[in-house]
Amino acid sequence: MPIPVLRRLLCAGALLLPAAACWGETWPERDWASRPVAPSAALSEFETYAFPARDDGTRQGIRSDAVVVIRDGELIYERYAGPTKASTPHLTWSMSKSLLATTLGVAYGEGRFKLDEPVAQYYPAFQGHPSVKLGHLLNWASGLAWQEDYEYAPLRSSVVAMLYTRGRGDMARFVAEHPLDAVPGTRFRYSSGDSNVLAAALKQMVGVQAYADYPWQAVFQPLGITSAVWERDASGTFVGSSYAYMTARDLARVGLLMQRGGRWGQQQLLPKAWVEFNLTPFANYQADPAKPGEAVPGGHWWLNRHLAKADKPWADAPESTFAALGHWGQGLYVLPEQKLVVVRYADDRDKTYQHNEFLKRALAAFAAPEVQP
Amino acid sequence: MIRRHPLRLALALIAVVLATLAWHNRAHLQAFPDIIGAYSAKEYCSCRYVMDNPAPYCAGYVKQWLPLTRFLDDSTNKRVTAEGLGRSHSARWLDVRQGCQLE
Numbered sequence: 426m427p428i429p430v431l432r433r434l435l436c437a438g439a440l441l442l443p444a445a446a447c448w449g450e451t452w453p454e455r456d457w458a459s460r461p462v463a464p465s466a467a468l469s470e471f472e473t474y475a476f477p478a479r480d481d482g483t484r485q486g487i488r489s490d491a492v493v494v495i496r497d498g499e500l501i502y503e504r505y506a507g508p509t510k511a512s513t514p515h516l517t518w519s520m521s522k523s524l525l526a527t528t529l530g531v532a533y534g535e536g537r538f539k540l541d542e543p544v545a546q547y548y549p550a551f552q553g554h555p556s557v558k559l560g561h562l563l564n565w566a567s568g569l570a571w572q573e574d575y576e577y578a579p580l581r582s583s584v585v586a587m588l589y590t591r592g593r594g595d596m597a598r599f600v601a602e603h604p605l606d607a608v609p610g611t612r613f614r615y616s617s618g619d620s621n622v623l624a625a626a627l628k629q630m631v632g633v634q635a636y637a638d639y640p641w642q643a644v645f646q647p648l649g650i651t652s653a654v655w656e657r658d659a660s661g662t663f664v665g666s667s668y669a670y671m672t673a674r675d676l677a678r679v680g681l682l683m684q685r686g687g688r689w690g691q692q693q694l695l696p697k698a699w700v701e702f703n704l705t706p707f708a709n710y711q712a713d714p715a716k717p718g719e720a721v722p723g724g725h726w727w728l729n730r731h732l733a734k735a736d737k738p739w740a741d742a743p744e745s746t747f748a749a750l751g752h753w754g755q756g757l758y759v760l761p762e763q764k765l766v767v768v769r770y771a772d773d774r775d776k777t778y779q780h781n782e783f784l785k786r787a788l789a790a791f792a793a794p795e796v797q798p
Numbered sequence: 799m800i801r802r803h804p805l806r807l808a809l810a811l812i813a814v815v816l817a818t819l820a821w822h823n824r825a826h827l828q829a830f831p832d833i834i835g836a837y838s839a840k841e842y843c844s845c846r847y848v849m850d851n852p853a854p855y856c857a858g859y860v861k862q863w864l865p866l867t868r869f870l871d872d873s874t875n876k877r878v879t880a881e882g883l884g885r886s887h888s889a890r891w892l893d894v895r896q897g898c899q900l901e
Contacts, residue, residue, distance in 0.1 A: 589832065
């Protein structure tokens with residue numbers, strides 16, 4: 426008897442299989458189902474790029490800490506380097522922003538806010554900026570005069586001041602004190618400040634009591650994520666811009682959720698409209714011709730989309746690729762057509778690492794032959 | 799006088815420009831010395847007590863071009879203190895979900 430028929434009979438009959446299996450899909454339970462890829466030339470080329478000899482003294486070059494690859498819900502590859510292990514809750518840096526978006530997505534599904542509502546409705550410190558809407562923050566288009574540069578302009582960097590000095594006690598309030606220098610919703614300017622205002626707005630959306638547990642209750646527990654840490658500022662607001670941690674295997678669960686359109690098992694955890702918003706390029710985004718590899722901003726996720734005046738940023742990856750990206754080389758790449766999720770944790774201190782080269786080799790090594798682009 | 803001391807005039811002009819820049823950036827300048835201590839304390843604390851990496855690795859992980867003048871990792875209380883440019887900052891591990899926070 427063919428397997429699908431057998432499966433359908435078992436599902437219809439005595440519920441002998443878990444619900445997920447009835448859909449013909451593999452989902453992680455306590456851990457991932459594992460089906461390691463066989464060694465190949467493409468795999469060695471991938472490893473040559475991702476895991477060159479590592480020097481913690483000079484900190485030069487590509488320094489992957491972890492790579493985990495999921496294909497169609499099964500773990501097909503993982504490797505760790507440096508001090509990072511399978512059990513290490515690694516810093517996600519700015520991938521936290523996309524985790525915040527996922528958390529907000531659940532709140533959105535619960536009807537707790539709408540994208541076109543003013544931020545000030547949920548975060549009173551924003552009363553001085555009544556025209557900034559929640560959707561603007563999610564597109565990093567608040568219009569606030571913000572300087573994101575870290576290491577190259579530490580003196581005037583808004584993000585360094587927010588995380589370490591003048592803003593650290595109450596990061597969202599520090600952001601709110603910035604003036605506007607563009608009309609909200611018209612200009613993309615990547616800002617960790619915008620993300621932390623969203624993290625503060627979530628407090629009023631779900632209530633102060635529920636807030637501290639909300640990311641766990643809304644996202645981590647339903648996905649079976651057990652390693653998450655999310656640091657807060659002194660006012661109790663999650664540092665939504667920068668300070669979420671989890672193991673590479675756990676982060677891959679968020680990737681699978683997004684790969685499957687916001688659905689986890691039979692539950693539509695994120696509304697389809699929310700995922701669609703995440704994956705829609707910000708309408709007023711203008712690609713910088715001087716930076717051709719820069720990913721396209723969506724709703725707190727990064728997209729490999731071709732635009733009217735610019736080619737897709739990662740030429741060798743399919744246009745449907747999207748990612749959560751963070752400082753020092755962090756990446757959670759989702760390739761829905763190839764059913765691939767790739768987590769990369771790293772400690773890249775220079776600009777050697779290239780998303781496109783990594784993805785090109787990952788596709789050659791991990792995509793099933795029939796769906797190689 | 800100006801003709802006789804062009805260098806003095808140039809220096810005076812530079813001083814005025816620097817003073818103006820300093821005034822304009824006073825909030826940034828005042829906070830600047832705090833960065834190294836606060837950054838080192840916070841990121842070492844998280845490296846060590848959230849990510850559970852070995853202490854020597856974390857010391858290298860937070861190393862910057864500016865040296866620290868004092869560093870203390872109080873492993874009993876999971877509290878990290880770092881001093882640089884004359885300013886001292888501490889970060890403390892709170893619990894398994896909240897990780898570290900600057901004090």
